[in-house]
Amino acid sequence: xxxxxxxxxxxxxxxxxxxxxxxxxxxxxxxxxxxxxxxxxxxxxxxxxxxxxxxxxxxxxxxxxxxxxxxxxxxxxxxxxxxxxxxxxxxxxxxxxxxxxxxxxxxxxxxxxxxxxxxxxx
Numbered sequence: 522x523x524x525x526x527x528x529x530x531x532x533x534x535x536x537x538x539x540x541x542x543x544x545x546x547x548x549x550x551x552x553x554x555x556x557x558x559x560x561x562x563x564x565x566x567x568x569x570x571x572x573x574x575x576x577x578x579x580x581x582x583x584x585x586x587x588x589x590x591x592x593x594x595x596x597x598x599x600x601x602x603x604x605x606x607x608x609x610x611x612x613x614x615x616x617x618x619x620x621x622x623x624x625x626x627x628x629x630x631x632x633x634x635x636x637x638x639x640x641x642x643x
Contacts (some may be wrong), residue, residue: 551621553620618640
């Protein structure tokens with residue numbers, strides 16, 4: 522066990538650590554990936570999820586966004602978790618979503634996330 526940034530004892534997961542090493546490459550290549558909106562109304566948390574199949578292994582990345590204080594058109598991405606994920610059951614339709622580039626541009630330029638769209642049931 523190791524302490525996290527809040528001093529809580531956490532188990533270190535070698536597999537999640539290895540996945541985290543790919544985050545920069547993934548974020549730079551996710552321009553058109555779909556981001557699913559995930560809000561926890563009890564906690565007031567809003568997160569975005571991207572599910573990626575990298576080298577045949579599905580992973581889930583949950584993150585939050587906020588405008589960058591130093592760069593007027595920049596964003597700060599705070600990754601909450603990254604782990605292997607069974608994506609055999611996609612979100613129930615309709616599920617709020619946005620393309621990654623629209624989300625990033627909205628936060629960077631307009632200083633807030635655009636409203637997610639409802640996925641059409643196809």
